[in-house]
Amino acid sequence: DTEVTQTPKHLVMGMTNKKSLKCEQHMGHRAMYWYKQKAKKPPELMFVYSYEKLSINESVPSRFSPECPNSSLLNLHLHALQPEDSALYLCASSHRKLKDQESQDQPQHFGDGTRLSIL
């Protein structure tokens, strides 16, 4: 079992549907991430939240809308997706640590993802 919980595990939706992916962690991590992973490919960064504020958007189409309602939750709202958006969507979280007043990167903890299929 992972410490980052993603729901649902599988989602099938039509191109006109609206759905949301959910991610939850209780490790006190203040950085949270969304990645997209296609088969046999590495995860690709989509969004980064730091202290509940969006800090990185990797030029993701507006049909993907992230939301971080509090320090434990991260959502990804989906609307009018295309078949090529079918993929595994991974959520991750990490500590923010300061060393000598500089922010120091920490490893990410991943959930097991939501397998999304667009019909």
Added chain:
Amino acid sequence: GESVGLHLPTLSVQEGDNSIINCAYSNSASDYFIWYKQESGKGPQFIIDIRSNMDKRQGQRVTVLLNKTVKHLSLQIAATQPGDSAVYFCAESRRTGTYKYIFGTGTRLKVLA
């Protein structure tokens, strides 16, 4: 025919032997590196990390080596076990504090009984 990139590089190793998985990175400013293991149907799992002020770090049965001169990272797994079969990714942080991690293409490790 098959397109480039449809198949992950694969390393096949006999059970009990040592495995070495390699990763090249492109950004000389990258200062933090992580190795992840991803089993089928699961998310990436943290194995070990290393910062750019080090050239070697050891964990339990794993060692990461960093060669900044040639921008190369390797993961060594001692006494490889069937449970080590998975896809292994390296990831680099291109700028400290931005939380922007870029993953390498991955290597599939197959452990032969």
